[in-house]
Amino acid sequence: MPIVVQNVGRVYPTGTVAIENISLTINDGQFVSLIGPSGCGKSTLLSMMAGLDAPTSGNLAVSGRVGVVFQEPALFAWRTVRDNVSFGLQMQGVGKEERNARAEAALKMVHLSNFARSYPHELSGGMRQRTAIARALVTDPDVLLMDEPFGALDAQTRSLLQSELLRVWEQTGKTVVFVTHGLDEALTLSTRIVLMSARPGRVLADLAIDAPRPRDTQTDPSLRAAYETLRELLTKEVESVARAEHDRDWEGMSKPVATAAEQFGADI
């Protein structure tokens, strides 16, 4: 069991309670999508799984080597794209020739071979994000933590990279934790979807998704059902937040806010 999260809470020094009492056990080879309203603590949870942050309460254990794709590319400005990708290998002491070859293979996978010698500031936002994905994959980690990795990409590139990720996951049996705002994306990729509440984040729903692949979220009846369940929960969650924030104004504002909440729930 590579990831065990037990009653984990995280309070920031500013007093913000980002996460409250989350328990989650993620098994070997699972592809888990984390979904929840903006600011509910998804990035916080991921960075604790990555060992870059410590919980302020509870326990969290991750076994195996971890690769992380952050919500922003966070590339090294002074290294070429290829040397960014090979950084992790260099830290492991892999020789120059081998790490260059492996970096180039990883770049091929994210369709950036032609930019191996460019510097990050010469790339577009989506290309930077793809570089960051290659950088996390190249060391072949046991656990892959990805924070909205495809958020900045166009629909075509996104679906290409989704299939690449699925291929890698199927071939290597990595454990993947994948944060996304796209219900469709989560349903297409995951074996399990964890829905988090608004801040402070708790687990609202935990669904196993075992539809056969390749999946079509539009036609598969079990996926449609899961979609409806998740959308309804999310809409309620966002509405309740809006209600709390708008307090006594709720009645007067109910129409536009409810509509917005519905749209938000449909594809947060």
Add this chain to the structure above:
Amino acid sequence: MIAAETSAGKRLQRNAAPVAAPSHVAGRNGLRQFALQAVFYALLFAAWWIVAERGIFPAYLLPSPKDVGEYLQTSVAEERLLPAIGTSTLRGAIGYVVALVVGTVLGLALARIRLLDDTVGGAVVGLQSLPSICWFPLALIWFGLNEKAVQFVVIMGAVFAVTLAVRSGVRNLPPLTLRAAQSLGATGINLWIHVLLPAILPAFLSGMRQGWAFAWRSLMAAELLSQSLKEGVGHLLATGRDLNDMAMVLGVIAVILFLGIAVDRIVFAPLEKIVASRWGVEGA
């Protein structure tokens, strides 16, 4: 109709400009600036020449460019100017390198050790505002009138600029860069060599550049006040004053100015440009 056409034309131009502009415009502006400066200095020089030749001021107050040129020529011929330049440059370089090493280590320490920053950090900011020649009397008492005293002033002049540049370089690192590096297994010495140091290079270079400017100024001040040492260009300047030789004073000032600018342009400007273009830093 005409008005509408013109405004449409303007809009088109405005849209097109940013695409074609950068190198083009920069080149033209650079050339224009260069031409203007050349004309400006030529006029200034001509005015000086005319005023001096007309004898409007006595020659001991305002010698002609010819006198200054003659001084420089004789001084080179007498094998006095070039050795003095060598002596000063070496002196400056030694103090500067020491300041660079000390400043870098101190800056890194301040950036990484909170307690040190809360105590020593404040003092460094304060000391940075003290003109370094103020250390000279202290240095004279501690070391006597010798090379050490001059070096002390040079080091005190440059060290805090370097310290503060390194400190702010580390402080302004995006935290996510460090986290990304850590998640990829960079720890301890690897984190320093492969991430922290390269990441602060742009800030470090501008600190180096500023440090050199301070070092050179401090050295000239110290040489003016320490005539018995091996002769540097600051000493030549003091000698010019003692001899009431205005041609010598102006000639040496020109040399000092030239040396300060030359190092900045030849050593630091290209380095900063390379780093800025590779690191993608705007504006340098």
